[in-house]
Amino acid sequence: MGVHAAETEDGGGCCDMRAVFWEILPGILGALLALVIMVPLLYYPFQWSVDNGKSPEYSVAVAAFSGLDPARAIMDPTFDLTVRIKEPRKWSTACVERDTTAVVSYRGARLASGPVPGFCGRNENTTEAGSVMAWGTAVPVPQFARDRLAEELARGEAAVDVALMGPARYCVQCVQTVIECKPRLGRGEASPPCSVRYEHPTLPDDPARRLQEARKQLRTPQEPVMGGMEFYVSQIATSS
Incomplete structure (x- = not known):
């Protein structure tokens, strides 16, 4: 009777350990998964931060x-x-x-x-x-x-x-x-x-645009500039 009771108690202990293991297993797996994810996320920024202190x-x-x-x-x-x-x-x-x-x-x-x-x-x-x-x-x-x-x-x-x-x-x-x-x-x-x-680069001077402006000025009729004698004669004609 005593031996049977001891075996029963031992069997119950094993079941309890298995139940505890299956209860904590998801937490252990979650912690390992988080570690696998976080190591690269922390490692590469650390390396980049070290690089930021250097320049080519x-x-x-x-x-x-x-x-x-x-x-x-x-x-x-x-x-x-x-x-x-x-x-x-x-x-x-x-x-x-x-x-x-x-x-x-x-x-x-x-x-x-x-x-x-x-x-x-x-x-x-x-x-x-x-x-x-x-x-x-x-x-x-x-x-x-x-x-x-x-x-x-x-x-x-x-x-x-x-x-x-x-x-x-x-x-x-x-x-x-x-x-x-x-x-x-x-x-x-x-x-x-x-x-x-x-x-910031500046726009280069366009030779084609300069040529176009020069041709435009040539096509524009220019008023003649009168010399001193011509201006004097024109003033006399106007006053008369």
Whole structure:
């Protein structure tokens, strides 16, 4: 009788444990599901917040150049450029847009320009586009700029200004990206980090519109301008 009672008590304990397990199982599964959902939701914003503290670096190197002779007032310069993007962020991307133009100038005198292929830097790497050619034909260079260029080339300290002009889109909220760099000549080394600014592009002057306005003025009859003697004779005729 006593043994039977003990077996009954043990069997009841097992049933109670199973009942408790089945009662708490939905809560455990719900907690695991919430953990699976919340980890990515918290992880990616955390990574993006870490990326927000960093910014990409752009640089330009002059791999080679020719036609830059300070003794000549008219030059035909050519520059072989290398454009680099150092992207320290893992979850963001920095790009040089397609249809970007590289403009090379010295002391405010524009020397050359050429197209830059679109490319991007990502995943904490450095990406570059080489053999970006910029050239100019029959470019007049002021005397003061040529004198300064001759001095800096002799010292090995000559540097040019390179502006990467992004494509201009004309709308109310459109901005044009301008990346300004200052690489040295003759060394092939990357420039210091370029500055990046955003500006609203202005509409270009339309030559066709200017020609149309000129033709309109030519078609408009103009009143003759009388000289001094003609004006005097006309006054006498009027008074008489």
